[in-house]
Amino acid sequence: MKRSLSPGVETAFWSLLTLAGYALLASLSLHATRGADNIAAIWPPSGYFLALLLLMPARARAASFIAMAVASIAANMLSGTSALVAAAFTVANVAEAGAALWLIRRRVPGDLSFMEPRAVANFCIAVLAAGALSASIAAALLGMLDAASLAGRGLDFFLSWLTTVTLGLLIVAPPIVMLARLIDSRALGNVPRATIAEAVALLIFAAALTVACFSQAHFPATFLPTVAVIAASYRLGPFGAAAGMLIVAIIASWMTGQGFGPVAAIEGSQKGKILFLQFYFITLLFTALPLAALLVVQRRLAKRLEQSNRWLLQAEAAALVGHWRVDLVRWTIQWSDQAYRVHGLEPGEMVGVDYSVEQYLSEDRAAVRAILRQAVQTGEPFEYQGRIVRADGAIRHVKSHGSIERGRGGRAVGIFGTVQDVTETVENARILEAARSAAERVANTDMLTGLPNRRHTLAFLDAALVGARDQGVPLAVAIFDIDHFKRINDDHGHAAGDEVIRRVARRARASLRDEDLVGRFGGEEFVCILQRSSAQAAEIVAERLRSAIEAEGRADEELPPATVSVGLAVYDGEGDIEALLHRADQALYLAKREGRNRLRMAA
Incomplete structure (x- = not known):
C-alpha cells in the first residue's frame, strides 16, 4: 500500500496493525472453535499476517514479525496455554509466514495477482508448503516439550495443524490483499454504484444462505453456500470468490463451534467433525477461486478477441480485403463483411459455395476452378487473380490468396482464403504501362x-x-x-x-x-x-x-x-x-x- 509516511512512522503503523489484528483474530479463533489438541478449526491470524506481509514495504517486515510474535504468545497464553507451548506455536507460525512469503516472491514475479490462474496455483503451492513446514516445526517442538501428551498422536497433530493453518492462509489472505489493492489504486471510485450494490447483495446472500444452512441440522443443505460463492465468483471475479469464501468460513466455523448445523450433528468425535468442516472449506475454496481466475482470463480473452475482430474488420475495410472459408465436408461457405462488399452484396446474404466462382468472367472461371481443385489435391497454398461481375453489374478485378485446412489423416476439410479488390491497382498498372510505353515511344x-x-x-x-x-x-x-x-x-x-x-x-x-x-x-x-x-x-x-x-x-x-x-x-x-x-x-x-x-x- 502506498502511504506518504516517513519510514519510521510507516514501520510503526504496520507493526501496530499486525499486533492488534493478529491478537484479536487469534483470541477470537481460540475462543470460538477448538479442535483436537486445542487447535482451532481455522487459524485466520496466519492469513491476516501473510496478507499484511504482501502489502507492506520490505523495511517494515522485521518489526511486524516481532509484533506478530508478541501477539501470538499473548493470545495463546490468555487462552490458557503455557508459555513454552505458546512460544513453540509462535515459532511455527513465524516460520510459516516467512516461508509462505519467500515462496510466493520466488514463484510469482512482481505483485501477486489473484486474477491469473498460474499465480493462484503458485500461491496455493506456497501456502501448502508453508503449512507443512509450520506443522512439522510445531509437532517437533511440542514433542520435545510434552512428549507424553503427544505420544501416539503425532500424525493427528501434524494433520490438524496443517489443515488449520493452511485454511487460514488460503481463505483469509486473498480477500484482504485484493480489497486493500482496490482501495489503494482508487479503483473503487470508478466502479458504478449498481455494481457495488450487486456485490454487497451477493455477499449478504452468501451470509444468509450460510446462516440458514448451519443454524439447523434437520436438512443437510451444505451445498447452498456453494451456490452463493459460485454466483459471487461469476459476477465479482476472484474478489467475490475470496470474500464469499471468507464469509462462509467465518459463519460456518463459529456456528459449528457453538454446536449448530449439520456438521455439528454428525455422529463421532469433535476431531472428525472439524476435519469434515475443513474438507468442506478446502473443496469450496479450490472450486471457487480457480474458477473465478479462469473466468477473468476468459473475459480478457473475449475482450481481446472482440478488439482483434474489430481491428480486423477495420483493416479489411481499409485494404478492401475480405476473407472466406469453404467447409469441404458440409459444402458451405462463410464470408466476412468485406467479402460481401467486394462482391457488391449486403453482409449476411445467403451465398453458396459455387456462387463466388460463378461470378468470374467465363474466360477466368475455368482457371480459378482448376487452381482450387489442384490446391485441394496437393494441399499447397494458392493464389489467383481474375475479373468478377458484381451484383450491380460492375466488373471488378479481384485477387485471392489461400491455404488448405487438413483434418485427421491429412484429408482436406476446408479452404481458407482472402479476396481483395485490386481494380484500382490493375487500372493504375495499366495507366503506368501505357505511360511507360508512350515514354518509350517518345524516346525511340x-x-x-x-x-x-x-x-x-x-x-x-x-x-x-x-x-x-x-x-x-x-x-x-x-x-x-x-x-x-x-x-x-x-x-x-x-x-x-x-x-x-x-x-x-x-x-x-x-x-x-x-x-x-x-x-x-x-x-x-x-x-x-x-x-x-x-x-x-x-x-x-x-x-x-x-x-x-x-x-x-x-x-x-x-x-x-x-x-x-x-x-x-x-x-x-x-x-x-x-x-x-x-x-x-x-x-x-x-x-x-x-x-x-x-x-x-x-x-
Whole structure:
C-alpha cells in the first residue's frame, strides 16, 4: 500500500496493525472453535499476517514479525496455554509466514495477482508448503516439550495443524490483499454504484444462505453456500470468490463451534467433525477461486478477441480485403463483411459455395476452378487473380490468396482464403504501362517523321546483327539521303523541307516489308534494315524504295520534287554494326559521286 509516511512512522503503523489484528483474530479463533489438541478449526491470524506481509514495504517486515510474535504468545497464553507451548506455536507460525512469503516472491514475479490462474496455483503451492513446514516445526517442538501428551498422536497433530493453518492462509489472505489493492489504486471510485450494490447483495446472500444452512441440522443443505460463492465468483471475479469464501468460513466455523448445523450433528468425535468442516472449506475454496481466475482470463480473452475482430474488420475495410472459408465436408461457405462488399452484396446474404466462382468472367472461371481443385489435391497454398461481375453489374478485378485446412489423416476439410479488390491497382498498372510505353515511344521515335530515331534504329540493327551472326540468316543495311536537300531548304524554306522529309519517310516505310525497319538517322539521312534478305532481294527492295520516292516526288504538285541516293551493304561477317554501316555509307558516297538518284551496292 502506498502511504506518504516517513519510514519510521510507516514501520510503526504496520507493526501496530499486525499486533492488534493478529491478537484479536487469534483470541477470537481460540475462543470460538477448538479442535483436537486445542487447535482451532481455522487459524485466520496466519492469513491476516501473510496478507499484511504482501502489502507492506520490505523495511517494515522485521518489526511486524516481532509484533506478530508478541501477539501470538499473548493470545495463546490468555487462552490458557503455557508459555513454552505458546512460544513453540509462535515459532511455527513465524516460520510459516516467512516461508509462505519467500515462496510466493520466488514463484510469482512482481505483485501477486489473484486474477491469473498460474499465480493462484503458485500461491496455493506456497501456502501448502508453508503449512507443512509450520506443522512439522510445531509437532517437533511440542514433542520435545510434552512428549507424553503427544505420544501416539503425532500424525493427528501434524494433520490438524496443517489443515488449520493452511485454511487460514488460503481463505483469509486473498480477500484482504485484493480489497486493500482496490482501495489503494482508487479503483473503487470508478466502479458504478449498481455494481457495488450487486456485490454487497451477493455477499449478504452468501451470509444468509450460510446462516440458514448451519443454524439447523434437520436438512443437510451444505451445498447452498456453494451456490452463493459460485454466483459471487461469476459476477465479482476472484474478489467475490475470496470474500464469499471468507464469509462462509467465518459463519460456518463459529456456528459449528457453538454446536449448530449439520456438521455439528454428525455422529463421532469433535476431531472428525472439524476435519469434515475443513474438507468442506478446502473443496469450496479450490472450486471457487480457480474458477473465478479462469473466468477473468476468459473475459480478457473475449475482450481481446472482440478488439482483434474489430481491428480486423477495420483493416479489411481499409485494404478492401475480405476473407472466406469453404467447409469441404458440409459444402458451405462463410464470408466476412468485406467479402460481401467486394462482391457488391449486403453482409449476411445467403451465398453458396459455387456462387463466388460463378461470378468470374467465363474466360477466368475455368482457371480459378482448376487452381482450387489442384490446391485441394496437393494441399499447397494458392493464389489467383481474375475479373468478377458484381451484383450491380460492375466488373471488378479481384485477387485471392489461400491455404488448405487438413483434418485427421491429412484429408482436406476446408479452404481458407482472402479476396481483395485490386481494380484500382490493375487500372493504375495499366495507366503506368501505357505511360511507360508512350515514354518509350517518345524516346525511340523521331518527332518529325514518326519513324524510329537514331537510338532505336541502332538498337534494332544491333539485335538483327546478333541474330544474323548466331543463326546464319542474311541481313542487309541501306543508307539513303535526300539529294540536294540544302537547295530545297534554300529555295522553298525549311517548312517545305520538313514536309519533303515527311513525304520521303512515308514512302520509304510503305515500300518495306513488315519485318524490315526504316529509321531517321538525322537531318535528311535514313537507314533501312532489311532482315532475312539476300543480296539480290535486298537490292530489289532498296531499288523499289528509291523508285517510289522519285515517283511520288514528281506527282506531288504542292512540294518540290525530291530523289534519294542509296548505299546498300549486305552482312559479311562484320563484328559490329559500325563496320556494316561504314560499308553502306561508302556505297552511298559512291552513288552520290556517280550522279545521285541511284543505288549502289557495297563491295
